[in-house]
Amino acid sequence: MFNDLNIKKDNLPLTLPIFPLSGALLLPNIELPLNIFEQKYIKMVDDALAEKKLIGLVQPQHNLIAKISKNKPLYKVGCVGKIRAFNETDDGRYLIVLSGVCRFTLGEEVATMRGYRRFKVDYSSFENDFEVRSEKNIFKLEIERKELFSKINSYLEKNSIDASLNNIS
Missing domain, CATH: 1.20.5 (Single alpha-helices involved in coiled-coils or other helix-helix interfaces)
Known part of the structure; x- marks a missing residue:
């Protein structure tokens, strides 16, 4: 399924809110429905909706350090997705659909006071995602x-x- 996002590399932000999610894979031109229920990620979606509607999805690493760490280590490659659909449930959860735009490499983590993690990202290794x-x-x-x-x-x-x-x- 190919989307019509018409997002160019130059229009992507250099930092992204990151949603670390096991068992889910977002790729360019693929849509991924998500159920957002943790308060920090509800804030992340609120912030993304107020800006460019973009969120980075990255797999967390599963190892001994990850089990004892508050900020679990993440794999170095993720995918930026644009929120294409949004619905708030009666119990305060968000049901969203992310549409994959481009893969990225994680850079350094950026401090934030919103509870979720934010990272500098680099799209240069994945420019063919825009072909x-x-x-x-x-x-x-x-x-x-x-x-x-x-x-x-x-x-x-x-x-x-x-x-x-x-x-x-």
Whole structure:
């Protein structure tokens, strides 16, 4: 699914609010629905909605240091997403849909008083995320997608992990 965000690299901020989330992967041109219920991340969404509607999604590392650390270590690559849909539930949760824009590399953490984490980010390694999606490129991406799914399935089987990729578009 390719979106029509029309966001250019030069319009992306050099710092982003970061949502560390296990088990979720945001990639360019993919939409990800999220249920936001922690107060600090509700503040993050409020702040993002007041600005450019952009949030960075990054996987937290799972290791011994992460289990005892308040600010868990994060993997170095994430994806910036634009809030495309927003709904507040009766119990105060936010249901949002992020649309992936571009991957980034995390830089240094920036101090914030809002409870959530914010980092400097660098998009330069992922400039191809902004390439025009021609029919030829889409066909090439579909082949790469099939190869990726094949490798993921091999990994899952090799490590005896029971998972289904049927729900991933």
